[in-house]
Amino acid sequence: MTGRAGGATGRPPLTERRRAETRREIAEEAVRLFVAQGVAATTAEDIASAAGISTRTLWRYFRSKEECVRPLLTTGLEALTREVRDRNGTAPLAESVLHAHRGEGAEQDPLALRDLVRLCRDEPGLRAVWLEAHYDAETEFASMIADRTGRPAADLTVRMEAGVLNTALRIAVEDWALRPDPAAGPPLGDTVAAALRLITHVSAQEAPRPV
DSSP states (O other): OOOGGGOTTOOOOHHHHHHHHHHHHHHHHHHHHHHHHOTTTOOHHHHHHHHTSOHHHHHHHOSSTGGGGHHHHHHHHHHHHHHHHHHOOOSOHHHHHHHHHTTTTTTSOHHHHHHHHHHHTTOHHHHHHHHHHHHHHHHHHHHHHHHHHSOOTTOHHHHHHHHHHHHHHHHHHHHHHTOSSTTSSOOHHHHHHHHHHHHHHHHTTOOOOOO
């Protein structure tokens, strides 16, 4: 998830980036079809055809048609994770994520993400993917906090800090996506930044690294 293979900057290698682009294109086509004709009525063959690939190739990338949307949920989280790990700083994680957040996510289609989050309300299969993506992110956040503070990743305080950060990111995206009027309120990036600022004081209590 950290993309260290890309060199000192942590940028993923070309083949990995191409794979990520393909996965994201599949995700965007899947959401477009789910919105247009419903999840139940959309087949894996429909998604593969819309993405310009074979169904066999689709199954190499994803385990189910619902999981096809996962890249829209994880692209931003993974980009933030790479950026924060590359910084290798000692600031509280929430503060580091807030700084790293600026400028990230440009490759992601915000309209597709918004449609997907809205679909998650009524589609249990998609909601399961949404929650699984954040469960994985929370585990990664706990690992980063542990690295920064010298505490075990399974420590209760570490897990609580990771959970607060993860929940803030999830709620910020949901708040932005579920507004009745999409044009009302700040854009996605500003909404996420506002949520991160609200919780920076929580991780300010991170214990110092043992001497």
